[in-house]
Amino acid sequence: MAEREIVFLVARALDGTIAKRGAVPWRIAADLRRFRQLTMGRPMVMGRKTFDSLPGLLPGRRHLVLTRQPGWRAPGAEAVHTVEAALAACGAGEDIAVIGGAEIFALFAPLATRMEITEVQEATDGEVRMPAPGSEWQEVAREQHPAAGGWPPFAFVTWRRRADAGPGRAAGDAA
Numbered sequence: 001m002a003e004r005e006i007v008f009l010v011a012r013a014l015d016g017t018i019a020k021r022g023a024v025p026w027r028i029a030a031d032l033r034r035f036r037q038l039t040m041g042r043p044m045v046m047g048r049k050t051f052d053s054l055p056g057l058l059p060g061r062r063h064l065v066l067t068r069q070p071g072w073r074a075p076g077a078e079a080v081h082t083v084e085a086a087l088a089a090c091g092a093g094e095d096i097a098v099i100g101g102a103e104i105f106a107l108f109a110p111l112a113t114r115m116e117i118t119e120v121q122e123a124t125d126g127e128v129r130m131p132a133p134g135s136e137w138q139e140v141a142r143e144q145h146p147a148a149g150g151w152p153p154f155a156f157v158t159w160r161r162r163a164d165a166g167p168g169r170a171a172g173d174a175a
Contacts, residue, residue: 005095008105008115009038011154012132013124018102020126023053028151031118038116039097043090045108050100051077061097064089066104083107102128115159122152136165 011031012018019025036058043062051065057076064086065077072079080086090096098108115133133139141158 003113004090004093005113006098006108006111007038007095008098008108008112008117009035010100010105010115010130011118011120012130013120013122013126015123015125016129016131017124017126018100018130019053019128020124022049025124025126026120026151026154028118028120028154029149030145031154031156034116034118034156035099039099042095042097044097044099045080045086045104046099047101047104048072050104066107083111087111102130105130113161115157117157117159119155119157120152121154133159136162138162 010018011024011026011028013025017025039058040060043064044058045064045066048065048067048069051063051074057063063077064080065072065074066080066083066086068081069079070081078089080089087096098104098112115137117133137159138161139157140160141156143156145154145156147153
């Protein structure tokens with residue numbers, strides 16, 4: 001059985017900002033299209049604040065909400081309370097999209113196999129930040145886009161965990 005991919009999808013400014021005033025600070029059309037393409041048909045794992053920031057349920061995707069609130073419920077969402085429960089809720093070997101926020105990215109960091117980052121080329125000065133990929137990651141693709149529609153230039157950047165950098169494997173997956 002093929003190893004499952006645990007893919008981080010995030011828009012991140014040069015200063016690490018991923019959210020400002022409780023929301024993603026950019027609405028770059030190409031980024032939204034790419035997000036849809038990369039998450040369609042996959043379970044998406046997110047924190048409660050990220051779920052609350054969505055415009056509603058996103059069609060064609062499962063919404064797994066990792067929360068510390070034991071009684072939390074929302075129509076169309078599945079509440080989970082641990083990383084292990086989120087992984088178990090997905091089929092064995094099923095690819096998973098982790099979409100935020102910062103605490104959820106930190107919890108899944110040891111298991112992530114790929115990052116799809118929209119690198120927004122500005123310093124946004126938001127209150128929620130995510131560190132840049134470290135030495136355990138290798139950039140494997142970059143697609144540069146110019147400023148347009150009032151938004152700054154950006155790049156779609158794909159990172160893969162280096163083979164020699166540790167697990168990057170979900171609990172229960174074949175070694």
